[in-house]
Amino acid sequence: MTDHNGHSLDEGGRGITEASGGIGTLTREDFVSDQEVRWCPGCGDYAILAAVQSIMPELGVPREKVVFVSGIGCSSRFPYYMNTYGVHGIHGRAPAIATGIASARPDLQVWVVTGDGDGLSIGGNHLIHALRRNVNLKILLFNNQIYGLTKGQYSPTSEQGKVTKSTPFGSVEQPFNPISLALGAEATFVARTIDVERKHLPEMLRRAAAHRGSAFIEIYQNCNIFNDGAFLALTSKEGRTQNRIYLEHNRPIRFDRDGSKGIRMTGAGHLELVDVSEVGEKELLVHDEHRYDAGLAFALSRLSAGPHGPTPLGVFRQVERPVYGDGMESQLRAAAADQGPGDLAKLLSSGDTWDVD
Amino acid sequence: MAAQAAPPAHIPAERKELPRVVVRFAGDSGDGMQLTGDRFTSVSAAFGNDLVTMPDFPAEIRAPAGSLAGVSAFQIHFSDHDILTPGDQPGVLVAMNPAALKANLGDVMRGGMLILNTDSFDKRNLEKAGFSSNPLDDGSLDSYQVYKIPMTSMTIDSVKGSGASKKEGERSKNMFALGVLSWMYSRPLEPTIEYLGKKFAKKESIAKANVAALKAGHAFGETAELSAFEVKPATLAPGRYRRITGNQALAYGLIAASVQSKLPLFLGSYPITPASDVLHELARYKNFGVRTLQAEDEIAAIGMALGAAFSGHLGITTTSGPGLDLKSETLGLAISLELPLIVIDIQRGGPSTGLPTKTEQSDLLHAMYGRHGEAPLPIVAPYSPASCFWAALESARIALKYMTPVILLSDGYIANGAEPWHIPSVDKLPDISVRFASQPNVGEDFWPYLRDGETLARPWAIPGTAGLEHRVGGLEKADGTGNISYDPDNHQLMTELRQAKIKVIEEDIDPLEFDGSDDARVLVVGWGGTYGTIGEVCRRLRARGRPVARAHLKHLNPMPKNTGEVLRRFEKVIVPELNMGQLSKLIRSEFLIETVSINCVRGLPFSSTELESELEELIP
Numbered sequence: 018m019t020d021h022n023g024h025s026l027d028e029g030g031r032g033i034t035e036a037s038g039g040i041g042t043l044t045r046e047d048f049v050s051d052q053e054v055r056w057c058p059g060c061g062d063y064a065i066l067a068a069v070q071s072i073m074p075e076l077g078v079p080r081e082k083v084v085f086v087s088g089i090g091c092s093s094r095f096p097y098y099m100n101t102y103g104v105h106g107i108h109g110r111a112p113a114i115a116t117g118i119a120s121a122r123p124d125l126q127v128w129v130v131t132g133d134g135d136g137l138s139i140g141g142n143h144l145i146h147a148l149r150r151n152v153n154l155k156i157l158l159f160n161n162q163i164y165g166l167t168k169g170q171y172s173p174t175s176e177q178g179k180v181t182k183s184t185p186f187g188s189v190e191q192p193f194n195p196i197s198l199a200l201g202a203e204a205t206f207v208a209r210t211i212d213v214e215r216k217h218l219p220e221m222l223r224r225a226a227a228h229r230g231s232a233f234i235e236i237y238q239n240c241n242i243f244n245d246g247a248f249l250a251l252t253s254k255e256g257r258t259q260n261r262i263y264l265e266h267n268r269p270i271r272f273d274r275d276g277s278k279g280i281r282m283t284g285a286g287h288l289e290l291v292d293v294s295e296v297g298e299k300e301l302l303v304h305d306e307h308r309y310d311a312g313l314a315f316a317l318s319r320l321s322a323g324p325h326g327p328t329p330l331g332v333f334r335q336v337e338r339p340v341y342g343d344g345m346e347s348q349l350r351a352a353a354a355d356q357g358p359g360d361l362a363k364l365l366s367s368g369d370t371w372d373v374d
Numbered sequence: 375m376a377a378q379a380a381p382p383a384h385i386p387a388e389r390k391e392l393p394r395v396v397v398r399f400a401g402d403s404g405d406g407m408q409l410t411g412d413r414f415t416s417v418s419a420a421f422g423n424d425l426v427t428m429p430d431f432p433a434e435i436r437a438p439a440g441s442l443a444g445v446s447a448f449q450i451h452f453s454d455h456d457i458l459t460p461g462d463q464p465g466v467l468v469a470m471n472p473a474a475l476k477a478n479l480g481d482v483m484r485g486g487m488l489i490l491n492t493d494s495f496d497k498r499n500l501e502k503a504g505f506s507s508n509p510l511d512d513g514s515l516d517s518y519q520v521y522k523i524p525m526t527s528m529t530i531d532s533v534k535g536s537g538a539s540k541k542e543g544e545r546s547k548n549m550f551a552l553g554v555l556s557w558m559y560s561r562p563l564e565p566t567i568e569y570l571g572k573k574f575a576k577k578e579s580i581a582k583a584n585v586a587a588l589k590a591g592h593a594f595g596e597t598a599e600l601s602a603f604e605v606k607p608a609t610l611a612p613g614r615y616r617r618i619t620g621n622q623a624l625a626y627g628l629i630a631a632s633v634q635s636k637l638p639l640f641l642g643s644y645p646i647t648p649a650s651d652v653l654h655e656l657a658r659y660k661n662f663g664v665r666t667l668q669a670e671d672e673i674a675a676i677g678m679a680l681g682a683a684f685s686g687h688l689g690i691t692t693t694s695g696p697g698l699d700l701k702s703e704t705l706g707l708a709i710s711l712e713l714p715l716i717v718i719d720i721q722r723g724g725p726s727t728g729l730p731t732k733t734e735q736s737d738l739l740h741a742m743y744g745r746h747g748e749a750p751l752p753i754v755a756p757y758s759p760a761s762c763f764w765a766a767l768e769s770a771r772i773a774l775k776y777m778t779p780v781i782l783l784s785d786g787y788i789a790n791g792a793e794p795w796h797i798p799s800v801d802k803l804p805d806i807s808v809r810f811a812s813q814p815n816v817g818e819d820f821w822p823y824l825r826d827g828e829t830l831a832r833p834w835a836i837p838g839t840a841g842l843e844h845r846v847g848g849l850e851k852a853d854g855t856g857n858i859s860y861d862p863d864n865h866q867l868m869t870e871l872r873q874a875k876i877k878v879i880e881e882d883i884d885p886l887e888f889d890g891s892d893d894a895r896v897l898v899v900g901w902g903g904t905y906g907t908i909g910e911v912c913r914r915l916r917a918r919g920r921p922v923a924r925a926h927l928k929h930l931n932p933m934p935k936n937t938g939e940v941l942r943r944f945e946k947v948i949v950p951e952l953n954m955g956q957l958s959k960l961i962r963s964e965f966l967i968e969t970v971s972i973n974c975v976r977g978l979p980f981s982s983t984e985l986e987s988e989l990e991e992l993i994p
Contacts, residue, residue, distance in 0.1 A: 050845070052845075052857065052858075079840065080840070080843055081837060081838055081839055081840040081841070081842070081843055082837065082838055083837075084685075084837050085845075086681070096845050096847070097845050097847070097858065099845075100843055101843050102837040102843050102844065102845070103844075103845035103846070103847075104681070104684055104711075104845070104846060104847065105845065105846070105847025105848060105849065106677070106707060106847070106848065107703055107704060107706075107707050107848055110673060110674070110677045110704065113669065113670075113673065113674035113675075113677030113678055113681070114677045114678070114680055114681040114684075115681060116667070116674070116677075116678050116681065117640065117642060117667075117677060117678030117679060117680060117681025117682040117683075117684075117685070117689070118681040118682065118684060118685045118837070119681075120640075120665065120667060120678070120682075121638070121640050121665065121681065121682035121685040121686075121687045122685040122686070122837065122838070124838065125685070125837050125838065142670055142671060142674070143670065143673075143674050143677070146669075146670035146674065345665055345667075348660050349660050349661075349663055349665070351660075352659075352660035352661040353660075353661045353663075355661070356661040357661065358661060358662075359629070359633070359659060359661045359662030359663070361629065361630055361633045361662075361800050362799075362800040364626065364629065364659070364662075365616075365626060365630075365797050365798070365800070366614060366616065366797055367616075368616055368617070369416055369419065369420045369565060369616060369617065370420075370614050370615060370616045370797070371419070371420045371421075371422060371614070371615050371616075372613070372614050372615070373422065373610045373611065373612050373613060373614075373615060374612055
């Protein structure tokens with residue numbers, strides 16, 4: 018079935034098979050636009066851009082079927098650097114614009130690039146509703162815990178007490194935990210990774226691309242100008258070993274040197290960090306990312322209030338739920354099947370009519 | 375309780391013929407007055423009368439029963455000739471309770487008919503309405519023809535046997551009232567019986583009760599020999615007609631625009647009075663490929679519509695004033711992206727929440743200038759309920775041809791009002807189909823801002839088109855390539871181009887017409903929903919030999935090319951508006967022409983009597 022435009026209503030975001038420009042022969046360079054990248058030297062955004070460009074050829078989606086949508090902020094320059102279709106929107110509204118694109122055109126693969134200010138402050142409402150609707154969007158939230166483009170004010174993920182230009186005496190606000198927020202908003206795919214993760218970051222991107230529905234990835238991203246070292250607890254040589262808790266499906270959750278530490282659920286239902294040698298492996302919590310009840314994933318997201326101590330990375334949750342655009346398309350198909358395709362003359366003459374001779 | 379109808383004022387030997395009648399149905403907001411008025415309208419339209427209607431309901435869904443705040447009314451003006459307004463003074467008021475009488479009596483013509491539900495005139499209801507004595511017997515209504523009918527009790531009697539509960543049966547009293555009026559004005563009952571059968575298909579007892587009440591009301595009128603009248607069909611142009619409200623005509627016009635442009639319709643909308651009915655209506659037509667998305671807020675609604683437009687759909691968002699405030703930033707983005715988008719603002723009284731259910735024309739300057747930066751866009755305004763169909767198609771035509779967002783300014787009066795509509799022939803509708811870009815336009819490259827020499831529109835390349843991948847955004851871009859540009863000369867150029875693109879549309883719209891006697895030295899200029907009233911008033915003035923011409927603007931930006939020339943032909947230009955002089959300001963600044971404003975912001979259309987006397991004073 019096609020709509021007025023000849024767009025196929027049958028293809029989903031995945032499984033796009035029509036060849037164009039020879040899929041399979043595309044390389045990273047094919048996704049690099051001719052625009053000069055203008056982030057600060059040393060910015061974590063470069064690594065994320067490189068990772069996205071590197072995995073795109075593997076996804077089997079032709080370039081013209083890919084759309085990157087962003088709002089405002091450092092991260093939001095992203096679409097200009099991708100040689101795909103792109104919209105650099107306005108502050109906070111990328112999920113809304115992207116929802117329009119993805120629900121109008123289920124044949125497209127739509128990515129949203131946002132930041133902690135864009136996505137969680139001015140655009141918080143659109144983010145949670147996109148997740149709730151399960152629109153087929155891949156949402157990358159670059160979390161650097163600071164406003165960069167406006168030159169260094171605290172953000173909704175900045176830690177309490179943060180001294181910035183707009184909080185010279187320290188922020189008195191409770192920060193958001195983006196993973197908890199996404200889970201609370203009924204997100205069907207929720208993951209976290211770090212800009213410097215050379216393997217884990219691309220893997221999370223692949224997993225998000227493969228997910229049908231809203232996929233949300235929080236990417237810890239270092240702003241070396243206004244908030245340098247915010248993630249040192251996870252990126253320093255010592256922190257990398259001690260504090261990164263990689264979540265792997267169906268595996269007991271272990272971390273630190275040789276997996277010497279782990280996570281156990283207490284009788285009261287709390288999660289606690291334990292020494293594996295003391296409690297034994299059988300006591301450890303086994304991660305189940307497909308568990309429909311998001312409660313356990315939520316508990317995992319609460320293990321650390323911020324990237325300061327042992328912090329879970331990886332896929333917190335991945336479950337299947339009807340995708341917004343699919344629901345819309347099936348209603349269109351059902352209506353056309355029931356009532357036949359729209360007949361304008363009939364519509365205009367519907368209801369009580371009378372003739373004047 | 376036995377039915378105690380007042381004896382009729384006089385017994386008609388035969389039906390008296392009337393050229394026109396204004397009836398107002400008024401009751402509690404739970405009394406079903408809108409439905410009653412709607413049914414009366416429907417049968418009058420089908421009978422062939424010309425008609426104009428005006429619903430008037432409170433912002434509260436259910437204000438306390440019996441209170442003045444809870445009164446809901448519906449006025450219909452029907453006639454045997456062409457009419458333009460819902461009428462100033464009802465000749466007939468149906469009042470279902472004391473509050474409805476109190477709230478509406480002041481408008482009723484002296485000597486007019488009052489049809490009162492006496493059952494509701496008890497101590498409690500009289501107190502709630504603020505009556506210190508009972509108007510039914512204190513002589514205060516002596517200058518009217520009063521029909522005292524115990525509608526509630528007669529309805530309850532009539533619905534026995536329907537299977538409906540007492541409460542359900544009692545709620546059918548609006549149909550009893552409709553039955554009485556149907557007898558008085560010789561309206562057929564069958565279409566309403568059929569309608570009730572469909573509406574309550576799942577609740578047979580309620581359908582039966584309503585039908586019984588309707589018939590009982592009609593029979594009462596006949597046996598009590600109430601005054602009976604006849605309003606003959608009006609002479610209208612040959613063709614097929616139906617009754618249509620402004621919001622329904624908008625929805626049909628948008629679907630027609632989708633069909634005529636061969637683009638799927640995508641509506642992003644957030645519920646708001648008085649625009650929600652367009653969302654409701656469009657949501658029904660999924661077999662036309664219509665996608666409707668009820669967004670999380672007004673900003674998301676326009677964002678989604680813009681995203682759909684980027685993807686090759688006919689992107690639309692519908693709202694009212696407060697929503698237009700919220701959409702301003704995205705409108706600026708749409709202007710910068712140069713994408714087609716239709717923003718429909720059904721104006722209501724402002725500022726802030728203002729008068730949600732009342733009409734006003736006070737968003738004109740907002741539509742013109744309510745964005746930061748130099749951000750011009752075209753504005754189209756329907757002038758009557760049926761003209762909303764034209765306005766929707768015209769907005770789509772301009773948006774698609776010139777790659778620009780367009781604001782369509784309707785208002786609460788047009789949106790909820792109804793009139794007969796001469797159904798257009800589909801094959802006479804304009805072809806507004808578009809051609810998407812499919813090839814590179816500069817060597818091997820695609821430049822998204824390479825413009826058409828005539829329309830200045832940029833090419834529309836939609837995702838899925840191989841080789842035309844491009845990025846657009848709200849940052850200033852270089853003309854041609856569309857790449858980000860902070861170059862001073864380029865910004866000057868782009869600003870001028872965005873202005874010129876709107877200006878050039880004046881070559882492509884109908885010129886401003888004016889009508890009036892040759893010796894007219896005064897021109898009355900209006901826009902939007904005041905069309906009917908201004909027209910009727912000018913007609914009356916001319917009939918009395920007062921030289922006056924009138925013109926009505928349907929495009930507010932750009933205005934028709936000959937606007938200045940038309941205005942300058944007259945010694946005096948009078949601009950009546952339901953705002954504090956917004957079109958006046960535009961005319962003065964655009965043409966350096968002195969104007970005289972007549973302003974009214976009472977949440978209601980102009981009273982034609984008042985407008986007539988104001989104009990009378992201004993015409994030399």
